[in-house]
Amino acid sequence: MKKRRSAPENPVxxxxxxxxxxxxxxxxxxxxxxxxxxxxxxxRTSNDVKSSISFLFGSHLMENxxxxxxxQKGVGITAWGSMGNSLLVAVPYTALxxxxxxxxxxxxxxxxxxxxxxxxxxxxxxxxxxxxxxxVGFYKFMLHLGLIDTFLPLILPAITTPAVVxxxxxYLAATLPLDILEAARIxxxxxxxxxxxxxxxxxxxxxxxxxxxxxxxxxNNLFLPSLIISSSGKKTLPMFVQMLMGxxxxxxxxxxxxxxxxxxxxMFVMYFILxxxxxxxxxxxxxxx
Amino acid sequence: MKTTxxxxxxxxxxxxxxxxxxxxxxxxxxxxxxWPLISTFYYSLFAYTTRNLxxxxxxxxxxxxxxxxxxxxxxxxxxxxxxxxxxxIWVFNFIPQIALSLxxxxxxxxxxVRLRGKGAYxxxxxxxxxxxxxxxxxxxxxxxxxxxxxxxxxxxxxLISQNSNIMSxxxxxxxxxxxxLLWMWYGNTTLLLISGMMGINASLYEAADLDGASTWxxxxxxxxxxxxxxxxxxxxxxxxxxxxxxxxPALFNAxxxxxxxxxxxxxxxxxxxxxxxxxxxxxxxxxIMLFLITVLISLFLFRAMRQSESGRRRxxxxxxxxx
Numbered sequence: 231m232k233k234r235r236s237a238p239e240n241p242v243x244x245x246x247x248x249x250x251x252x253x254x255x256x257x258x259x260x261x262x263x264x265x266x267x268x269x270x271x272x273x274r275t276s277n278d279v280k281s282s283i284s285f286l287f288g289s290h291l292m293e294n295x296x297x298x299x300x301x302q303k304g305v306g307i308t309a310w311g312s313m314g315n316s317l318l319v320a321v322p323y324t325a326l327x328x329x330x331x332x333x334x335x336x337x338x339x340x341x342x343x344x345x346x347x348x349x350x351x352x353x354x355x356x357x358x359x360x361x362x363x364x365x366v367g368f369y370k371f372m373l374h375l376g377l378i379d380t381f382l383p384l385i386l387p388a389i390t391t392p393a394v395v396x397x398x399x400x401y402l403a404a405t406l407p408l409d410i411l412e413a414a415r416i417x418x419x420x421x422x423x424x425x426x427x428x429x430x431x432x433x434x435x436x437x438x439x440x441x442x443x444x445x446x447x448x449x450n451n452l453f454l455p456s457l458i459i460s461s462s463g464k465k466t467l468p469m470f471v472q473m474l475m476g477x478x479x480x481x482x483x484x485x486x487x488x489x490x491x492x493x494x495x496x497m498f499v500m501y502f503i504l505x506x507x508x509x510x511x512x513x514x515x516x517x518x519x
Numbered sequence: 520m521k522t523t524x525x526x527x528x529x530x531x532x533x534x535x536x537x538x539x540x541x542x543x544x545x546x547x548x549x550x551x552x553x554w555p556l557i558s559t560f561y562y563s564l565f566a567y568t569t570r571n572l573x574x575x576x577x578x579x580x581x582x583x584x585x586x587x588x589x590x591x592x593x594x595x596x597x598x599x600x601x602x603x604x605x606x607x608i609w610v611f612n613f614i615p616q617i618a619l620s621l622x623x624x625x626x627x628x629x630x631x632v633r634l635r636g637k638g639a640y641x642x643x644x645x646x647x648x649x650x651x652x653x654x655x656x657x658x659x660x661x662x663x664x665x666x667x668x669x670x671x672x673x674x675x676x677x678l679i680s681q682n683s684n685i686m687s688x689x690x691x692x693x694x695x696x697x698x699x700l701l702w703m704w705y706g707n708t709t710l711l712l713i714s715g716m717m718g719i720n721a722s723l724y725e726a727a728d729l730d731g732a733s734t735w736x737x738x739x740x741x742x743x744x745x746x747x748x749x750x751x752x753x754x755x756x757x758x759x760x761x762x763x764x765x766x767x768p769a770l771f772n773a774x775x776x777x778x779x780x781x782x783x784x785x786x787x788x789x790x791x792x793x794x795x796x797x798x799x800x801x802x803x804x805x806x807i808m809l810f811l812i813t814v815l816i817s818l819f820l821f822r823a824m825r826q827s828e829s830g831r832r833r834x835x836x837x838x839x840x841x842x
Contacts, residue, residue, distance in 0.1 A: 246632045254626065254634065258643040260702070265650075268658055271668065280671050330543055337540025341533065349541055356548070358755075358817040359556075362763045362788050363810035366562060366795050366803045367555030389547040421536045450651045452766045456792065468653035472770060475657065483668070486661050493654045501649045505642045512645065512707060513714040 265494065271487035279483040294488040301485065305473050306462030309492045312470035319384045319455075319466060320448040327388040327444045328437045335398035336425055340411060350399075357392040361454060369457055379460045388448075394440050401436040402429075439511040442504060449497070467493055556810070563803035576800075583804035597790065598805055604778065605786040608693055608768065609761030612700035617753070620705050624712035625738060630721070641713075645706035652703065652766035659699050660771045686772045689783040696784060699767055708753055715749035716742060748827045755820040759813055763788055 271279045274288035302308045307315075338350055361368070372383045406429065414424040430437070452468035459465055465473070473479075474489050501508065566579040582591065589596025623644065627637050634640070647655065662669045665684040673679045685691040719742065727737050743750075765788040768778050776793035778784030785793075787809055794802035 243632050247634065250626045250632060251634055251636075254623070254640045257623070258640060261643045261646050261706070264655075264658055264662070267662070267668075279668050280666055281675070283668050283672050330547075334541050334544040337537045341535075341537030341540070343534045343537040346537060349545070353544075355817075356552070358759055358813060358820075359552070359810070360759065360763045360813065361552075362765070362791065363806045363813060364552060364556040364559050365791060366799060366806050367557070367559035368551070369795055370558065370562065370799070371555055383551075386547065387551045390544050390552060395544065415533070421533070421539075425540070446649055450653070450766075452653050452769070453763075453788065453792075457795070468651055468766070471651065471653040471657055475660075475770060475773075483661065486657075490654050490658050490661070494650055494658075497650050501646055502642075505646075506638075508649065509638075509641050509645055509710065512710045 265498065268487050268494070269491055271484065272491040274484050274487075276481070276483045276485070279487065290484060291488070294484045297482060298485050298488050298492075301478050301482075302489075304478050305470075305476070307465050307470060309467075309470055309489065311463070312465050312467045313493075313496065315381075315464055316449050316467040319381050320445050322385045323388040323448040324441050324445040326385065327391045327394055328441050330389040331391055331394035331440070332398050332430060332433055332437060333425065334395045335402055336429055338395075339399055339402040339406070340408065340429075353392045353395050357396060361387075365453070365457055372458060378458060379464060380458075381464070383458050384448075384451075384454055384466075388444070391444065394444065397440060398433070398436055401433065406432060439507060442508055443511060446497070559803045559806050561803075562799050563807050565800045567798050567800045569797065579800070583800045584808070587801065587804055587808070598787070598808055600782075601785050601787045601790045604693070604784060605762060605764055608696050608700070608764060608784070608786070609758065611694055611697035612704070613754075613757055613761070616701045616705045616708055616757075617750075619701070620708035620712050620753075623705070623709045624716055625742065627709070628713055628716040630724075631734075641706075641710060643706075645710060647703045648707045653770050655703065656699060656767040656770035659695065663695060664772075687780050689780060692772050692778075692780065692784050696768055696771055699771065700761075700764075704757070708757070711749060711753055712746065715746050719745050748824060751820060751823040751827075755816055758816050762809060762812060762816075765789060765792075 266285075267283065270284055270287055272294060273291040274284065275290050275293070278284070278288060278290075299308075334353075338346060338353075368383070369378075372378050377383050410428065411424060414428055419428070450468060451466075452472070455466045455469055456472075459469065471490070471493050474486060479486055479489065563583055564578060564580060566577050566582060568575050568577075585591045586594040587596065587598035589599065623640075626632070626634060627640065661667055663685050664670070665686060670679070670683075670685070674681065674683075685695055723741050723745075724737055727741060732740070764786045768784050768786050769776070769789055769792075772779045772784060773789070776785070776789045778786065778789060787805060791802050791805050791809075794805070
């Protein structure tokens with residue numbers, strides 16, 4: 231029943247399609263071009279970068295790598311070191327965020343307790359409250375607890391990500407029949423045991439989608455780490471990028487582009503491997519931080 | 520609905536478990552968010568002055584707020600200034616963003632003019648949203664800075680004057696930041712609008728086609744009105760995100776926590792970062808004002824959502840069996 235695309239069609243429609251395709255292709259090129267030129271410039275000398283734009287790779291990649299390796303010794307942390315720190319934060323952050331959000335969502339979905347309405351309303355209400363508005367109090371409190379310059383203040387708040395709870399609750403409402411829980415109870419399964427062994431595995435698609443977004447959010451976060459982390463050895467990747475603005479890098483354009491390429495590459499690769507799920511996830515959840 | 524008595528009893532017995540499941544969330548939220556928010560308000564009522572390395576703290580009531588709003592003697596309205604910077608950057612990103620996203624979403628969901636490679640388009644226009652904003656900001660800065668590649672090429676070609684420099688112009692810097700935001704976010708907005716448009720009943724368009732409606736008429740009379748809830752959602756989340764704007768202006772043409780040129784691209788959150796360790800009281804007052812604005816915007820969202828919901832219910836009640 232499908233109309234064949236190749237069927238001779240209205241010339242007006244055909245012209246429309248050509249025009250629209252051209253605009254869409256232009257937008258796609260616009261998305262890729264800055265990254266393409268960045269990778270190109272990472273292989274050129276500073277003078278070449280300054281004087282012209284090239285679409286072909288240069289031959290100075292190794293020199294730039296050598297200069298970059300030399301220069302990053304001066305700032306107290308390497309790009310790889312900062313990525314390691316970002317992983318140390320983002321991995322536990324992601325795990326805590328999806329696990330506890332699923333736990334909270336399940337509690338709100340599967341049980342009818344008195345404060346349920348209030349709890350759900352509260353989560354909806356605070357969904358829009360950004361970290362920035364309580365950053366001052368957060369900083370002072372962490373100072374009192376002696377947690378400044380540690381990763382804990384960056385990881386523990388993951389237990390409370392209201393937007394993820396919201397998404398998980400909607401997912402449970404659409405996919406989890408409550409009869410299963412009754413059946414598990416009859417089999418003598420405890421409530422937490424049921425959650426961990428039956429509910430959680432059923433939520434895998436939702437957990438995976440949210441895990442990707444939470445990992446990205448944590449990996450890319452600049453504000454909170456800037457507030458909490460002070461010693462250079464503990465700086466996260468976005469903080470490392472911030473240091474590239476400093477005197478030691480600024481003057482050498484080839485090296486700046488190389489450094490940026492290194493900081494962007496992991497996310498770039500990850501995106502193109504997972505893009506299908508990510509694009510689907512945006513449309514599904516409509517949840518953003 | 521459970522009706523038999525024993526079952527009801529059982530569900531009551533189990534229902535208490537709900538508290539255990541949601542307990543971790545509420546404990547951690549209280550400790551790491553609610554308490555910091557309350558203490559931020561508390562700090563905002565005090566003046567912190569440091570003289571000879573000694574910090575003195577005195578109660579000042581709403582003094583910090585009055586100062587930041589320019590209502591105290593000899594004080595510049597810094598909050599309003601930085602809020603203005605933030606809004607200027609946000610508005611010039613949002614208006615073209617919503618227009619472009621509507622266009623792209625309408626094209627990608629059009630069933631009459633079917634585009635090929637829709638999946639690839641979506642993947643590519645969304646891509647910048649995932650990449651570290653700090654890196655993107657510095658990337659654009661490197662391209663656009665006075666001796667960067669783009670400006671040098673334009674200068675050598677005689678297209679711009681010898682000493683023209685985006686980084687020394689308030690408007691050009693601000694628009695460049697808006698462009699980066701637009702470039703990073705329109706893909707996300709497009710995907711949200713696509714999901715909204717896919718939810719619109721196709722028979723409405725078929726009926727309009729039968730009546731000989733033009734593409735533009737269908738867009739303005741069917742798509743836009745039915746898309747209103749999701750448009751409000753996009754507007755509100757973008758506005759709240761825009762108020763927190765930090766990564767991009769902090770790295771694009773900035774020094775310390777000062778947005779160049781001449782403090783004109785400094786955003787509210789950059790100001791909080793600049794003050795938080797030296798003038799806690801004032802930083803806290805800035806935060807609380809930002810919080811209040813966020814609450815107002817959120818309330819607007821909830822009201823609009825409730826209106827559209829009750830409107831739909833009313834229409835359903837009135838129109839009975841429309842379809």
